[in-house]
Amino acid sequence: MLTCPVKEYSGFDCPGCGFQRSLEQLLQGHIWESVLLFPALIPFFVTLVLLLLHLRFRFKNGAKWLVTMYVITAVILVANYTFKLLNGSI
């Protein structure tokens, strides 16, 4: 696994920390463990797949859906990081 440069030099988690562990869990089929480690992973992949499908098939409201999914991903990321900060787990 790649080491997070922020964590390596500062010792605290960055908001993207947990991504690779979460992906590993998801690839092993452990969906709930993946959500617990990094809740924004699945919405992010949904956004990516939607982006590829939209670029290929040009859905009528594809751009709006993409922005919606993007905002959901960003909100989950920020909320998760805030929770981890307040929880003292980083």
Next chain:
Amino acid sequence: MENNPPYPPNSGNPYQNPQGNPYQQNPYQQGFGGQRDLSNATAILVLGIISIVTAFCYGIPGIGCGIAALIMGNKAKKEYEANPSMYTESSWNNAKAGRICGIIGLILGGLMLLVVVLYFIFVLSMFGAIAGGMAN
């Protein structure tokens, strides 16, 4: 007798298609009425979306993608607003969406960079204080 055609050049000749041969259309033209895609609409959208994943490695790649999406998005906005009927609506929607995502990615990346910079300033000042204390 003069040899001129009975009509002025390029006006009113019913056999001359002003748009050229309809079977040799510009490959960049899509849709109806000769509308074409905004240049870079796809690139703006892709950059805007990936700005969020890259926003956390000290914020720098995310800031780069966000700024690129924002600058290209603003250029596309100017192009579209100067001549809205010339471009396809779907490409305009893509450019708008990419611009919004780019702005969000830029904000997140900027916050991340700010936190990291503040942290390192704090650590360095602590080191400075300790070193100063030891020197006294």
